[in-house]
Amino acid sequence: MANTSHDSHHHDVVVDHSHHGHVSTFQIFLRVYVTLCVLTIVTVAASQVDFGGANMLIAVLIASIKASLVVTFFMHLKWDTAMNNIAFLGSLLFLSLLFLFTLADFATRGMADPTQMSPIR
Amino acid sequence: MTTHAPAHEIPTVEGRREPDYLRVTKGFMSWVTTLDHKRIGLMYLFGVTLAFIVGGIFAMLLRAHLWNPGPDGQMFSPQDYNQLFTLHGAFMVFAFIIPAIPGSIANFALPLLIGAPDVALPKLNLASFYLWLFGTVLLSYSAITNGLDTGWTFYTPWSLKSQTAVLSAGLGVFVIGFSSIFTGLNFLVTMHKMRARGMGWFQMPLFCWAIYASSVLQVLATPVLGITVALLAFEHIYHIGVFDPAEGGDPVLFQHFFWFYSHPAVYIMILPGMGIISEVVSTHSRRPLFGYKLLAFSSIAIAVISFLVWGHHMYTSGQSEFAMQAFSFLTVLVAIPTAIKMWSWVATIWGGSIALTAPMLYAIAFLVIFTIGGLTGVYLAALAIDIHLHDTYFVVAHFHAVMMGSTAIAFFAGVHHWWPKMFGRMYNEKLASIAAIVILTGFMVTFLPQFEMGSQGMPRRYATYSEQWVGYHRASTVGAMILGAGFALMVGYLLHSLIAGRKAKPNEWGGVTLDWKCPTPPNLYNFDDEPIAGKLYDYGPTLKR
Amino acid sequence: MIAFQDPLGQLPPQASTFAADHDALFYFLTWVSIGSFALILGLLTYSCVRWRRKTPDQPAASDVTHNTKLEVVWTLIPAIIVIVVFAWGFKGILPQQIAPADARKYRAEAYTWAWELYHPGATKSAGELWFEVDKPARVELTSRDVLHAFFIPAFRVKRDIVPGFRNQIWFQPTLIGDYTLFCAEYCGDQHSMMHRVVHVVDAATYVKEPWAALPETPEARGEYFFNMKGCLACHGTKADSPDPIGPTFFGIYGRKGRLSDDSEYTADEAYIHESIREPQKKIVKGRAPVMPPFDATSLSEEDVNDIIAWMKTLK
Amino acid sequence: MSHATIVTPTPEGGFQPHTVAHHFKTAEQEFQAAKFAFWLFLVTEVMLFGGLFAAYIYYHGFYPKSFQAGGSLLDWRLGALNTMFLLTSSWTMANGVRCSQLSRRKEMVVWLWWTVVLAGGFMVVKYFEYSGKFHHGIFPFTQVWHPEGHYGEVLAGVAFPKLFFNIYFTMTGIHGLHVLVGMIAIGWLIWRGGQGRFHSGWYIPVDLIGLYWHVVDLIWIFLFPLLYLVP
Structure with a gap:
C-alpha cells in the first residue's frame, strides 16, 4: 500500500486467497456434542439428589464445564488469537468481581451488629 | 465506503495532493451519512457542546435559585429545583461528559495519532453517534414533557414513586449507554488492528493509552447499566420487585448495580481527559512525557482498580463492615496511579520549552483543579471522614473538581489543541487565554465555598438551606456566573474563528506525533502516504542545542 | 498521635465522642493536601517562569525522560500516605458500628x-x-x-x-x-x-x-404539629400558596367541594379528622391519593383537635 | 492511500468475490478486526446477562424458600428438552461455520436450516411453557394465581413468591429475545449463503453469527440448572 504516486486514487487490485480462521474437524464437534449431552443428563440426575447447600455449586460447576466446552471448541477459542481469549476470559473475571463484592456485602451484613440492615417482614 | 472521484476531477489546494475532508464532498447529506471518523467527531463536537450548554443553563438556573436560603424569595419551587439539579446532572453526565472526549476528540484524533486511515468499524461509529443523538433527544423529551426529579442516580424507591418522566429518561440513558459501548469497542479494535507500521504498543501516544483504558471500562461496565435501567423500567411499569422493598426487593442492590457502572464511569470520563493533558503538556513543553511507561501502566491500573471501588458510594447505606473495609482499601489505592500521573506531568513541564498557548493554559488549569479534586477524593475514601462528608456539598465540590474542573477543562484543552487541525483555522489566542483564566477563576469561586459548606454539614440536593450558609452559597452563585461568562466567551471566539480566523499553519504547535504529520486539515483517509511510526515524542532536533 | 490543628476552621463543633477522632484525620489530610497543592503549584509556577518559551525555536532545557529512583519515590510516598489514611479511617469507623449495651x-x-x-x-x-x-x-x-x-x-x-x-x-x-x-x-x-x-x-x-412539653394554646399546638409532621410539604397556609399536591389550609374549614365519586363534601370537623386518620378514604376530585395516614401514635385525638382548632384560625 | 483488495474463494464456481473495506490493508486485517470486535460485543452480552445472574443469586440468598417453591412449579422436563434443542443447534451451527470455511455451500445451508429449525423448536416449547404458566395465572410481572389449587398451595406462606417468577420471566424473556434475533440472523445467512456470498475467502458473517449463537446456548446452559433444577 506504500503508494507514493500522485495519482493515489488508482485502485490497486490485490487478489487474496488466504485462510484466516482455524478449521476444525467434524469428529471433534461430534465428540463435544456427545459430551454435552452426557453432561446434561448428569446435571439432571444430580439435581434429583439433595446435596444440601452444595446443590447450587454442583449445578454451576457442571454448567461451567459445559460452557467451557462450547467456548473452547464450538467457538474456536482454543485456536483463536490471544487477545480474543483475554477479552472473553477478562469479562468472566470482571463478572466474578460483580458477583463477589455484591454477594460479599449481602453475606456479611450485620456481622458486627445484627440489627444493622435486618429485613423487616 | 465512500468512493473517490477519479483523480483528474479533484480540485487541488495549494501544497496538497488531495482535498481536505471538510471539502471532499459537499452538502448536508454528505455530513449526516458520513463514515469519516473526523466528520463524525465534528458532529459529536457540535452535539456535546449543545448538551453542555443546556446542562450549563440548568446549572446557572439552580445556582441562581440558591441565592436566597428560602423557602420564601427563591426563584423556583422545591419540585422545580429538584428537576433542575436532576436534569443538570443527567445532561452533563450522560449527554456531555461520557461521550464528549471519546466521541469528539478521540474520534477525530485517535486514528490520526496511530496513523490509521479511519476507525476499524466506521459504520458502527456513525451508529454510535445516532444512538447518542437518539438518547439525548429522549432525555430532552423527558425534560420538556414531564421533567425528571430522581437525581441522575435514579435511586429506588424514589425513582419508582416519582411522577416524572423516569421511563423515557431511563430509555435515553439505556440508548446512550449502547452508544458508549460501541464507541469503546470501536476504539479497542482500532488500536489493536489499525496501528501504523512500526508502532508497537509502547510507541502509542499516551492519549491512546488513556482511551484504551477507558474503552475497556465502557465495554465491561456499561452493559450492567443497561440491564439495571431495563430492570428499573420493568419495576416502574410492572412492580417486578427487584429493587422495590414493598415487593421484596433490596434498594441497596440497585445501588450496587448502578455504581458497578457509574463508578467506572467517572474514570470513563476522566481517563480520556488525562490522555489529552498528556499530549498537550508534551507538545507545548517540547518534552517527551516523563516516565512514559509508568504513565501508560497507571492508566490501566486506574481502569482495573476502578472496578473494585464502587462501594465507596455506599459507606452509609448499611452495607456490611467487611464490604466497606474492602472498598475503602481499594479506593485509596486509586490515589497511587493518579498521583503518578500528576508527578509525571509536572516533571514533563519541568525543564521544558513552555509556550503558554491557550491549550497549555487550559492544561495548567486542569493540573491545578485536578490536584484539588484528587486530594479531596482521598478524604472521601477514608471511611470515618466519608461518613460525615457523604451526601454533603463536599462531595458535590469534589466531583465537580474532577468532572467539570478536570474532564470538561481537559476536553476544552483538547478542542483548542486540535482546533487548527480540525478546521485549518486559528482562534483568537488572546481571547482564548483570557477565557482560560476566567474559567479557572470561576471554578475556584464556585467550588471552594462548597468544600467549606460541605465540611460544615450542608447536605446536597437541598432546595432550601439554613441562614448560616448564605454567604457561601452566594459566592458559589457568583462563581457559576463567572464560569458561564468564561464558557460563553469561549464558544464565541471559537465560532468566530470558523468564519474569520486566520489560516492555521500545517503544524501549528510544532507537534511531533503522527497527527501533525498529515495535511491540515487531513485528507479523507488522513495521510498522503502511509505513515510509518518512528520514535515517539521525538523533539530531537530541538533538543540538541 | 500528633495533634493537627484546623487550618481552615471549617468543621462544626465537636459534640460527640466520634468528633475528635474524625477531625484529627480530617486535619491531617488537610495539611497533607495543602502541602501537596503548594508543592505542585510551586513547581508549575517555577517551571512556567523559568522555562517560558521566548523564541519560537527554543529547545527544551532538559532531555531527561525518566528517572527510576524519582518514579519509585513518587509512587511510594503517596502509597504510604493513602494506606495510613485507610487504616486510620477504618479505625475511626469501627466504634461507630457497635452500640454499647447501655445505650x-x-x-x-x-x-x-x-x-x-x-x-x-x-x-x-x-x-x-x-x-x-x-x-x-x-x-x-x-x-x-x-x-x-x-x-x-x-x-x-x-x-x-x-x-x-x-x-x-x-x-x-x-x-x-x-x-x-x-x-x-x-x-x-x-x-x-x-x-x-x-x-x-x-x-x-x-x-x-x-x-x-407542647405549646400552651390549642392553636399554637396545631401549628406546631403542622410543622413537625411534614404537612407543610404539600399544604400551604396562605390564600395564594401554590398547591401542586394538596390544598392550602387557608380558609379550609367549612370549605365545600366534590369528591372523586362526584359526591359533595364539607370540610367540617369529622371530615378533617377522617382526612388525617384515613386520608385515602375520600379523595377530592382532581387530587392524587398520596397523603400518608397519621395514627394515634403519631397524633393523638387531642392533637388532631388542636390542628382543627388552628385550621379554623386560617382565614 | 486508496486501493481495493478482492478476495475470491478457492477455484470452485458460483461464489461471489468479496471486496475488502477501504480502510483495511488486507483481508486478514479485516477478518481479525471484525472478529475481535465481535468478541468484545460478546463480552458486553456476558456482562449484561451477568447482571441478571447476580440479581438471581442475590435474591436466592434472600428468599431460598420462595425460590424453591417457585422452581418446583417449573417443569424441568421441558427445560431439559429445550437444553437439548439448543445444544444440538449449537452443534449444527458449528458445523455450518465449518462448511462455510471449506466453501461447501450446500452443506452449509443444510446445517444452518437445521439450526433454525431447532431454534424454532426451542421457541415452541417456550411458548407452551409460558402459556401453561399464564393458564395458572402466572403472567409476566403480574401474577394472579388462584389461592386454591396446586399453585396456591405451593406458594402459600412463602415470602414474595412473585419475585422468583419475575426474575424467571425477565431472564428467559431476554434470552428468548436473543434466540429470535439469532433466528433472523441465521435466516439471513441462509439467504445470502445460498447466493454464494460466503466462502473460504470470506465467511466473517457466518463465523460471527455462529459465535453469537453459541453464546445464546451458553447462557441457557446456566439458566437451565439455576431456574429449573437448583431451587
Missing part, C-alpha cells in the same frame, strides 16, 4: 417528608430529639417509603434509612447545645425540609422529659 434506645421513623421521633419508652412521637450529655444513645432507623438518611453534622454520624430494613446508629453527645438533624439522602420534593432540632441537655433537664 438509650430511641427510634426514628422517616417518611416523605418528616420524622416520627420516639424517645426511650415513649409511645407517642415527638417533634424534636433530646439527648442527655455524656450518655450513649442508640437510634433505630426505619423508613415508611423511600430512602432517607439520618445525619447530625455536629456528631459526625450519618446512616441511610433503607425501606424494608432496620438500621441503627449510635453516638455519645459530649457538648450541651442545640444541633440540627438533616435528611441527607435525596428523597423527593421536600427533601430539604426534613431537618429537626436536636437538643443535648444535662441530666436535670433530661429527667423532665422536655419532649412531652
Whole structure:
C-alpha cells in the first residue's frame, strides 16, 4: 500500500486467497456434542439428589464445564488469537468481581451488629 | 465506503495532493451519512457542546435559585429545583461528559495519532453517534414533557414513586449507554488492528493509552447499566420487585448495580481527559512525557482498580463492615496511579520549552483543579471522614473538581489543541487565554465555598438551606456566573474563528506525533502516504542545542 | 498521635465522642493536601517562569525522560500516605458500628417528608430529639417509603434509612447545645425540609422529659404539629400558596367541594379528622391519593383537635 | 492511500468475490478486526446477562424458600428438552461455520436450516411453557394465581413468591429475545449463503453469527440448572 504516486486514487487490485480462521474437524464437534449431552443428563440426575447447600455449586460447576466446552471448541477459542481469549476470559473475571463484592456485602451484613440492615417482614 | 472521484476531477489546494475532508464532498447529506471518523467527531463536537450548554443553563438556573436560603424569595419551587439539579446532572453526565472526549476528540484524533486511515468499524461509529443523538433527544423529551426529579442516580424507591418522566429518561440513558459501548469497542479494535507500521504498543501516544483504558471500562461496565435501567423500567411499569422493598426487593442492590457502572464511569470520563493533558503538556513543553511507561501502566491500573471501588458510594447505606473495609482499601489505592500521573506531568513541564498557548493554559488549569479534586477524593475514601462528608456539598465540590474542573477543562484543552487541525483555522489566542483564566477563576469561586459548606454539614440536593450558609452559597452563585461568562466567551471566539480566523499553519504547535504529520486539515483517509511510526515524542532536533 | 490543628476552621463543633477522632484525620489530610497543592503549584509556577518559551525555536532545557529512583519515590510516598489514611479511617469507623449495651434506645421513623421521633419508652412521637450529655444513645432507623438518611453534622454520624430494613446508629453527645438533624439522602420534593432540632441537655433537664412539653394554646399546638409532621410539604397556609399536591389550609374549614365519586363534601370537623386518620378514604376530585395516614401514635385525638382548632384560625 | 483488495474463494464456481473495506490493508486485517470486535460485543452480552445472574443469586440468598417453591412449579422436563434443542443447534451451527470455511455451500445451508429449525423448536416449547404458566395465572410481572389449587398451595406462606417468577420471566424473556434475533440472523445467512456470498475467502458473517449463537446456548446452559433444577 506504500503508494507514493500522485495519482493515489488508482485502485490497486490485490487478489487474496488466504485462510484466516482455524478449521476444525467434524469428529471433534461430534465428540463435544456427545459430551454435552452426557453432561446434561448428569446435571439432571444430580439435581434429583439433595446435596444440601452444595446443590447450587454442583449445578454451576457442571454448567461451567459445559460452557467451557462450547467456548473452547464450538467457538474456536482454543485456536483463536490471544487477545480474543483475554477479552472473553477478562469479562468472566470482571463478572466474578460483580458477583463477589455484591454477594460479599449481602453475606456479611450485620456481622458486627445484627440489627444493622435486618429485613423487616 | 465512500468512493473517490477519479483523480483528474479533484480540485487541488495549494501544497496538497488531495482535498481536505471538510471539502471532499459537499452538502448536508454528505455530513449526516458520513463514515469519516473526523466528520463524525465534528458532529459529536457540535452535539456535546449543545448538551453542555443546556446542562450549563440548568446549572446557572439552580445556582441562581440558591441565592436566597428560602423557602420564601427563591426563584423556583422545591419540585422545580429538584428537576433542575436532576436534569443538570443527567445532561452533563450522560449527554456531555461520557461521550464528549471519546466521541469528539478521540474520534477525530485517535486514528490520526496511530496513523490509521479511519476507525476499524466506521459504520458502527456513525451508529454510535445516532444512538447518542437518539438518547439525548429522549432525555430532552423527558425534560420538556414531564421533567425528571430522581437525581441522575435514579435511586429506588424514589425513582419508582416519582411522577416524572423516569421511563423515557431511563430509555435515553439505556440508548446512550449502547452508544458508549460501541464507541469503546470501536476504539479497542482500532488500536489493536489499525496501528501504523512500526508502532508497537509502547510507541502509542499516551492519549491512546488513556482511551484504551477507558474503552475497556465502557465495554465491561456499561452493559450492567443497561440491564439495571431495563430492570428499573420493568419495576416502574410492572412492580417486578427487584429493587422495590414493598415487593421484596433490596434498594441497596440497585445501588450496587448502578455504581458497578457509574463508578467506572467517572474514570470513563476522566481517563480520556488525562490522555489529552498528556499530549498537550508534551507538545507545548517540547518534552517527551516523563516516565512514559509508568504513565501508560497507571492508566490501566486506574481502569482495573476502578472496578473494585464502587462501594465507596455506599459507606452509609448499611452495607456490611467487611464490604466497606474492602472498598475503602481499594479506593485509596486509586490515589497511587493518579498521583503518578500528576508527578509525571509536572516533571514533563519541568525543564521544558513552555509556550503558554491557550491549550497549555487550559492544561495548567486542569493540573491545578485536578490536584484539588484528587486530594479531596482521598478524604472521601477514608471511611470515618466519608461518613460525615457523604451526601454533603463536599462531595458535590469534589466531583465537580474532577468532572467539570478536570474532564470538561481537559476536553476544552483538547478542542483548542486540535482546533487548527480540525478546521485549518486559528482562534483568537488572546481571547482564548483570557477565557482560560476566567474559567479557572470561576471554578475556584464556585467550588471552594462548597468544600467549606460541605465540611460544615450542608447536605446536597437541598432546595432550601439554613441562614448560616448564605454567604457561601452566594459566592458559589457568583462563581457559576463567572464560569458561564468564561464558557460563553469561549464558544464565541471559537465560532468566530470558523468564519474569520486566520489560516492555521500545517503544524501549528510544532507537534511531533503522527497527527501533525498529515495535511491540515487531513485528507479523507488522513495521510498522503502511509505513515510509518518512528520514535515517539521525538523533539530531537530541538533538543540538541 | 500528633495533634493537627484546623487550618481552615471549617468543621462544626465537636459534640460527640466520634468528633475528635474524625477531625484529627480530617486535619491531617488537610495539611497533607495543602502541602501537596503548594508543592505542585510551586513547581508549575517555577517551571512556567523559568522555562517560558521566548523564541519560537527554543529547545527544551532538559532531555531527561525518566528517572527510576524519582518514579519509585513518587509512587511510594503517596502509597504510604493513602494506606495510613485507610487504616486510620477504618479505625475511626469501627466504634461507630457497635452500640454499647447501655445505650438509650430511641427510634426514628422517616417518611416523605418528616420524622416520627420516639424517645426511650415513649409511645407517642415527638417533634424534636433530646439527648442527655455524656450518655450513649442508640437510634433505630426505619423508613415508611423511600430512602432517607439520618445525619447530625455536629456528631459526625450519618446512616441511610433503607425501606424494608432496620438500621441503627449510635453516638455519645459530649457538648450541651442545640444541633440540627438533616435528611441527607435525596428523597423527593421536600427533601430539604426534613431537618429537626436536636437538643443535648444535662441530666436535670433530661429527667423532665422536655419532649412531652407542647405549646400552651390549642392553636399554637396545631401549628406546631403542622410543622413537625411534614404537612407543610404539600399544604400551604396562605390564600395564594401554590398547591401542586394538596390544598392550602387557608380558609379550609367549612370549605365545600366534590369528591372523586362526584359526591359533595364539607370540610367540617369529622371530615378533617377522617382526612388525617384515613386520608385515602375520600379523595377530592382532581387530587392524587398520596397523603400518608397519621395514627394515634403519631397524633393523638387531642392533637388532631388542636390542628382543627388552628385550621379554623386560617382565614 | 486508496486501493481495493478482492478476495475470491478457492477455484470452485458460483461464489461471489468479496471486496475488502477501504480502510483495511488486507483481508486478514479485516477478518481479525471484525472478529475481535465481535468478541468484545460478546463480552458486553456476558456482562449484561451477568447482571441478571447476580440479581438471581442475590435474591436466592434472600428468599431460598420462595425460590424453591417457585422452581418446583417449573417443569424441568421441558427445560431439559429445550437444553437439548439448543445444544444440538449449537452443534449444527458449528458445523455450518465449518462448511462455510471449506466453501461447501450446500452443506452449509443444510446445517444452518437445521439450526433454525431447532431454534424454532426451542421457541415452541417456550411458548407452551409460558402459556401453561399464564393458564395458572402466572403472567409476566403480574401474577394472579388462584389461592386454591396446586399453585396456591405451593406458594402459600412463602415470602414474595412473585419475585422468583419475575426474575424467571425477565431472564428467559431476554434470552428468548436473543434466540429470535439469532433466528433472523441465521435466516439471513441462509439467504445470502445460498447466493454464494460466503466462502473460504470470506465467511466473517457466518463465523460471527455462529459465535453469537453459541453464546445464546451458553447462557441457557446456566439458566437451565439455576431456574429449573437448583431451587
